[in-house]
Amino acid sequence: MSITAETAQAHANDPAVLCCRAEAGITIEAANLEDPAIFDDLVDSGLLTLDGALTIGQVLGAKLTKTCDSLCPLTADVLEGVKEAAKPAALESAKTEETPAPAPVAQVAGGTASGVLKIHIGEGKDIDLEIPVGALGGGTAVAEIPAGAATGVAGATAQVPAEEKVVRTLTKKHFTITEVKRGPETKIEGTTLYIREGIEKDCIDNQELVHDFKIEIITPDLYHTYSETVMDVQPIATKEGDAELGSGVTRTLDGVVMMLTGTDDDGVQIGEFGSSEGYLDENIMWGRPGAPDKGEIFIKAQATIQAKTNMERRGPLAAHTAFDIVTQEIRLALKELDESLVTSTEEFKQVRRPGKKKVVIVKEIMGQGAMHDNLVLPVEPIGVLGAHPNVDLGNVPVVVSPLEVLDGCIHALTCIGPASKEMSRHYWREPLVLEALHDTEIDLCGVVFVGSPQINAEKFYVSKRVGYTVEAMDVDGAFVTTEGFGNNHIDFASHIEQIGMRGIPVVGMSFCAVQGALVVGNKYMTHMVDNNKSEAGIENEVLACNTLCTEDALRAIAMLKANMSGEDVKAAEKKWNPNVKSTNLELISNVTGEKITLVDNEQSLPMSKKRKEKYS
């Protein structure tokens, strides 16, 4: 396939190869050349060698001196009038045009400007991870100031005085629980939590579809217990007084989490296909934002729902609603607790930083129906009451404040593969929101949740709304994240396109690696961060292993900053290469001076020898 002049310009530094037979005497133009995107495959299969090939930029306009067949690399001995190897000026200017005008940067003041961290995924399958060029000004803050620095500095003096503004605050009061027991009533005494005996019956009676309900208390010495697939992990939290979700005071229990598991009457796991049933300690990636931490006590419920409803919307929803009866009783006990039992207090401030680069986080949540659903904005953190399923909301974008996210505004029902599922607890400790909120160089204006519907027409319907929502926000940059893989990558790509076509720099985050390779791509998908942690780059059936962690958030933020300041992104290698991530993190670390510790992956869990062989 011949290429257009535009493609030729984009690939000016790639090898020039004839796309079809060309007669001696013709002048080489773009139409004579093959698309460099396919060369890797051809070279791999031995159909093409690129030895001595000149670049496209060099051969354009040269005269062919010998008749050549298709797929013949153009070398100096068959051409006359080859240009010197230099980047065509046109390309440079094109690049500058694409660069968003460097907003009068107050970055000048920010000392810890991250260097250059970019990852790039080419159209579709070629995933390009982008590498920070440490050479750029030695990674000092100076490197952050792009061309037009003069105006930037001048503008900065005018804009720097803009002060940070605290829009609202959220206080989390932590109470510690060291023991969970059953008792005649649900109450908290000191650090002991009692759960009412017989509460199971209330749960069964409340939901027609729930036929059986069991509660187990899993202490650390019982971690090696068989469990049905984990449907959700939730913190226990409640609002104090009349406070609304996302502001005021939230009380929360440390050392204990709620864990929902279940099957239907026939013993079929609730959830989709990849399920995490098995021994808890072999199937949980400890410490992930959405997973339990080692040492915590689990209040684990096993719901049995009506046969065949495990794949329907009402089944999982009934199990979650029944489980919330238990949580709600604990919440009521938590409200009564004496202030003297507070062990620590955390304060989250939603800070707006006028003058800094304004960014938004777009989080795609599942909305295909059935268990692919989320309850949005309940009254209590991760509650059920008052919330609306995003499927019923039509999956359209819902704008929330970063503090609402951290206060549990999403009750997740999504049963996508366990390794890439974002549990309810994930939102409670969402690393990208936390890092973006605390980063003094950017101004996080909000978080947009958008559902992923099943049918393509609906996907494009919602992603257009995302485009207009982000356009109205007038942001300088955007993150788009998704969980899992499959057809949600179609709207994920479309969200990035809708934002990118408005000239807004955008960074995409998803689990991709080997198994979740993107099914679609477009020209705006140039900055991508892969959430993979598994050794082999696959869905490894370990709960929350491949979800977004702090290390991914740091890479994404560094990449967006680089993108917003107009720095270039390196193309990724053709095949997934986990080293790109470590190199990128090292470069960030060099600039910020802070060591980034990588989280463990499934290799740290006890595993049978054979399992180890399979996954290593």
Add this chain to the structure above:
Amino acid sequence: MKYGDKIIRMEGVIVEVHEGAVGIDLKGRLGFLKIPLRMLITDYPIKVGQEVAWNMSFPEQLSPDVNEHYVAGIDNRRQKEMQMSNQKQEVE
């Protein structure tokens, strides 16, 4: 894999539609596939009888070894299913 690059266009018919999954009969009596909805790309509302197509190859064994982790899981599930059906019979 020895034959991983041998890609074949397969066609099938949607025979089951659940809220979270679809069942697909492979044409030519070559098997049955049940996949989550998010792995199916759809331009139209899903209906039984619609034809679908995809590229695939042949599954190959990775090694002669048995993975005990999965064996334990399968045994466990069978036991559970048996228990459940016994319980049901008792109730009846």
